[in-house]
Amino acid sequence: MSVAENIAKLDDMVGPGVTACLGCNAELSMRMALKVFGSNTIVGIPPGCMGGVQSVGWADKTGMKIPVFFPLLDNTASMLAGIKKYYERVGRDVNVVAFAGDGATVDAGFQALSGAAERGDNIIYVCYDNEGYMNTGFQRSSSTALGSWTSTTPVGSSTKGKVSHKKDMPMIMAMHDIPYMATASPAYMPDMIKKLEKAKNVKNGLAYVHIYNTCATGWGYESERSIEICRKGVQSRFTPIYEFENGKFSLNINIKKPIPIEDFLFSMKKYKHISEDQVKDLQRYTDEKWENLLMLCNATDK
Template identity: 55%
Template sequence: MGRSYHTIAFDAQKCNGCQECEKACAQAKAGVTDLVHSRIKVSPGRKEGEWGLALCRQCAQPLCVMNCPGGALSKDPVSGVVSWDESRCVGCKLCTLACAYAGITFNQATGQVMKCDFCGGDPACVKSCERGALQHLTGSDIYNEWGDLEDLFVPGISACLGCNSELLVRHTLRRVGPNTVVATPPGCIAGVGAVGVNGLTATKTPVFHPLLTNTASMLAGARRYYNRIGRDVTMLAFAGDGGAADVGFQSLSGAAERGEQIIFICVDNEGYMNTGVQRSSTTPYGAWTSTTPVGSVLRGKTRDAKPLPIIMLMHNCEYVATASTAYMEDYYQKLEKAILAAKKGMAYVHVFSPCPTGWRLPPARLIEAGRKAVQCNLMPLWEYESATGDMRFTHPVDNPLPVTDYLSMIGKYRHLSAEQTQHIQEHADRQVDLLRKFMQQRMDLAV
């Protein structure tokens, strides 16, 4: 398998041209603040306030390397960094002709070419950017660490185009591994073939199809049986919001209270999507569903969503977290903790799961919707660990975007009035405030 590499991402919208990154680079690379030594270059644009960036992209097939007649440039197969060997450089500058992005440039002060070397893995420019316009993306680690593991979900399942649940199940099973019993109650995941068609299942682990009402209790029973015969087998539920917050709630609540050793993943797509997009208790206020229609009187759902993650927080679970496939590294870290926690008691993970079909969302924008939901504080990412009593935001959002940035992407909110939007904004603010208070409270208790 090939490798995947870290990268530096640039968000032009957030850049104000302060050149702190250039100063940090010159300082890191030459020990001086003279910007002539900076490998990263902010370029003024056509209009006031428009900024571009010239920086080595550490290309997969670097043309500078291929065009170097002296063998002075090479790509490190482990770090992915394209490095320059001064002792082999003949000064021909063909690399500056090969690079389309001014990623390797001539330094007037030294009379040599220079390029970004990623500061050995901890780029100084990124740390200097207070506005977050530069980000050091490390998501490739997931691929490098887990990419060789077997995909335990078969190809060819009948999920809708761009289905978030498929992405989630593939990643989760890969990480949790084959020593697992999976329960998927009625819902999309069972419906796409996870529990089988004509006697064949789509998971390469044992899987069963409990009722919508008894997922947690059946899984608890299976776990107790394995415990009795002395086998440590992971119990994993993929239930929709219906199977967790509504119909499946009493068995989930009971299992959590009893401390059953299971991982319960609620795949929250905010409604009954596989049966025709009906409302559930986690459908947000204002959302269109087939049972909360939009007409002259009704304007989508009239009640706020049930805050199931917070309710589960009150259940003495070993571990409770919210997650999103738009923040995959965060999800992997939480999965790691959930696997360990489920050896002692219940690990509950609530995954925000945009649904292209039921939400009227273009599949290509699914991950973007997941990101925006977090950035607007509509789906704050947090976790609670009973072992330490620690509760924290895993992706704190200091300057949240307005909820309209998220709502305007999605068809089920197209009809919203200003008042409804206002309601959603206030609700989001209240929820985050409530979470903060919980975190504060727990810290007070710890002191």
């Protein structure tokens, strides 16, 4: 049976009719993740797109079939840790899950997440990284890539988009020596589902899954191209798909012949202004990160 057939059989924990934008692959990722985690799950969705689309709810209605709550922007991992500690204490195995954007993960929620990872709290933390605060009109986050237009890194006569590179959150989480860390892309769904299943089965610490999402509304492309843009990110090696499992790095989608980074960058509006130097810088960053990743894979390949 194919992955698609398998996943189709699982119950959707997200109600129909949440109000995400057309072509939103973060919503797709959330549905897939919660299908995998199932009904024995408590999910925290901090402020951000997926909270904004009323998955937690509006007034006395909720968008979820499982217990769901809004953590604060900056305490998702800590709140989940507290929930999990109580369930461990009373001997109940419950999946305690975050579905959090990059703002709530890479920026404001970073300290709480780092603390939970270090303590070995047995929570599942999924970050949907769409590279900015998309819910409120695309302000920059520390996960926004160099050169990107955002409403807080605009293009003007003196600066052209964001001046610093993206924070390498997946690698930072791996360096916490957590039992499981993986990156995933909605363009490679069987790989993503396998990883969510692995994360669900981790019992000895924190599992972190970093999903490289894209955003039609904020990034500026036609909604039907959502998965195509995700795939270009992977095929250019800009969003490498790998995992770190029990101390071992492995590359899951090996891109032997990458497409030039320009093919990814110029397929959307947020990079349309960028200079040749910025393109070079992004290509260098991408190449170096890829080389480092290969070295880590080789070094930990016993």
